[in-house]
Structure formats: structure tokens, C-alpha cells
Amino acid sequence: MSQFKYSVGPWNVHEGADAYGPATRKTIPFEEKIKRFKEIGFDAVQFHDDDAVPNMNELSESEIIEEAKKVKALLDKYDLKAEFVAPRLWMDQRTIDGGFTSNSEKDREFAMWRAYRSIDIANALGCDKIVLWLAREGTLCYESKSPVQATKRLIDAINKMLAYDENIKILIETKPNEPIDRSVCPTIGHAMATSAASIDPSRVGGLLESAHAILAGLDPASEIGFAMAMGKLWGVHLNDQNGMKFDQDKSFGVENLRQAFNQIKVLVENDYGKNGEYIGLDVKAMRTQKDEGSYKHLENSLKIAKMLEEKALRFDYDYQAKCVAERDYEALEMYVMELLMKG
Ligand code: GLO
Ligand code: MG
Numbered sequence: 001m002s003q004f005k006y007s008v009g010p011w012n013v014h015e016g017a018d019a020y021g022p023a024t025r026k027t028i029p030f031e032e033k034i035k036r037f038k039e040i041g042f043d044a045v046q047f048h049d050d051d052a053v054p055n056m057n058e059l060s061e062s063e064i065i066e067e068a069k070k071v072k073a074l075l076d077k078y079d080l081k082a083e084f085v086a087p088r089l090w091m092d093q094r095t096i097d098g099g100f101t102s103n104s105e106k107d108r109e110f111a112m113w114r115a116y117r118s119i120d121i122a123n124a125l126g127c128d129k130i131v132l133w134l135a136r137e138g139t140l141c142y143e144s145k146s147p148v149q150a151t152k153r154l155i156d157a158i159n160k161m162l163a164y165d166e167n168i169k170i171l172i173e174t175k176p177n178e179p180i181d182r183s184v185c186p187t188i189g190h191a192m193a194t195s196a197a198s199i200d201p202s203r204v205g206g207l208l209e210s211a212h213a214i215l216a217g218l219d220p221a222s223e224i225g226f227a228m229a230m231g232k233l234w235g236v237h238l239n240d241q242n243g244m245k246f247d248q249d250k251s252f253g254v255e256n257l258r259q260a261f262n263q264i265k266v267l268v269e270n271d272y273g274k275n276g277e278y279i280g281l282d283v284k285a286m287r288t289q290k291d292e293g294s295y296k297h298l299e300n301s302l303k304i305a306k307m308l309e310e311k312a313l314r315f316d317y318d319y320q321a322k323c324v325a326e327r328d329y330e331a332l333e334m335y336v337m338e339l340l341m342k343g
Pocket of ligand 2: 209
């Protein structure tokens, strides 16, 4: 029995298109996806605002809430919760230069409109978390934005969200690059500092994605640990990544097994989930997968996470203490390798 509850987003079952080629798999309807999520063993679904209300830009504020309520009924039908809503601020013409940090005032207003609507949608779905993946909040041309002003604009946007709804929590999902070159909020440390600078630090935390930490040259387990030390790790996106290249969203643990083990270990040791947090698996199937393999990466990631949880629970802390006392870290390292490699 796992101590964790798991979540997934509809975008984690996708058609395989990338920047250089079209789709390789057929589109699967939303309801079919969530039915399978439940069957696979997930407890909650993550949403972009327009995953819940696809044509939201054409709807009034009350129509958006009505549409979101229909999605809530669908979740109830399959006994699934909603974990969070994330304003998808990277697809629109009005967010080409960023949303909250755009150089255009009109664009910044549009970004806030989407943020407020995301809060409305979250309320209709019965969740209190807004995730900000700040995809285009940064620069492609360094001199186009002041880093000081951009950071202040981000804090200002977060403050407006906090003021709009006194129960909502903001989770910053940090990523150093892609699609933006230089992000205004690249690491969990930046998220924690942004939280501290907001009008209500108790409602601003972080979501750490393994691949994003690796892209910043950082260790995901240490990033998780840092946010947990602040009491502000309210979400994770576990996945994997082969070094500092394009964002791969590979199945959890398939590239860096020991690093994956240490992510689970730090979560286990610090009772992650005790306040209802989920382990999100932000993984994507390889482009080469056929239609019938559309969910295998999710099944595999869940299985690997649970196997690593079992290993973490078996971790011999007495032996670790002995190795530490003797300063014999070669022995400790070998113990970890054997724990991972032997059944
Ligand atoms: C991309 C991000 C993305 C977010 C999602 C929710 O690199 O990981 O998948 O997690 O849009 O905010
Ligand atoms: Mg993510």
C-alpha cells in the first residue's frame, strides 16, 4: 500500500507531435483518458484552464464556471479529484512576449484575466491550487526586459491572484529554459524567494519537476528537499531527463535510477502527502509509441515510483549511521547500489 496519492494531466496522453514533426498517434477524447487514468490507479487529474474549458476565450465569466461544473460532474462519475488548474499562457497571440511579464500592458491584462478565470475554474472543480508554469516569462533577447521589473511584475501578478481569492494557493512550477531562453523564475530557490516577497507567503509555494531541475544542472531530490525544508512543496512532477538537452518528460526513473530513488526517499522521509499533496507524473510517451501504447509510460512510471517507495521503506538507517560514523561513504554508496540492483 503506497503512502502517496498520484495525479496526471490530460496532456500526458498526447499524439506525439514535436517541434519537427506531426502527430504519430490518434487523439483520445478527454472522458476516455480520465476513465483510463482511474483504471491505471490515479487519484486525481491536473488541468490547464482550457483543458477544463477548451473555448474559454469566447465565453463569459459565468459560462466558464458552468462549463467547469460539467467537468467536475465527470470527475465525480469516475471518483477522481481535481488537483490544480494552470493558466495556459503560452499558446495565445497575446502571450508571445510572456503573460505576467509581457512588455505590453494589454497582454498583461489578458494574462490576469486567464489567471482569475483559472481560479474560478479551480473553485468549480473543487480544488484550491493554481500552478504557474511560467513558460514564456523571461527573455529571448536579454535587453528586451529588465530582470528587476519582470520579477516585480511576477510578484505583482501573484499578489493580485492572492487578493482575488482568499483561499487559493499558488504553486510556482519552475523551469530554467524552454520555450523561453532565460526564465525569470528558474529554480525552486527562486520560487521560495518569490513566495517570501508576496503579500501572503503562506499561500505561495512550489511544484518541482524532476526534468526541470536536471535542465538547470540541479539535483531534483535536493530541490524537493529545499522546498520541503521551507514547508512549501505542494506539488511534484516526477519524470526523467537525459541530461541538459530538450525537455524530454521521460518515464520516471528510466534515465537516472538512483536520482529517482532519492526523490522518492526524501518524499517518504518527510511525509509528503500528509496535507493532501499528490505525486504528479508529468511524463510523455515517446513519439515512436503506437496508439495501443498511449498509456504505457504512465503505467510504467507509477510502477517504478511504487517500487522505489518500497526500496525507500527498506533503507537501512542503522547501516547508514554506521557508514556515516566511520566516514565510509564508499560502503554506503555500494549499499545503495545493491539495494537498487538486487530484488
Ligand atoms: C512543461 C511543464 C508542463 C506543466 C503543465 C502544468 O515543461 O512541465 O507540462 O507541468 O503545463 O502547468
Ligand atoms: Mg510539469
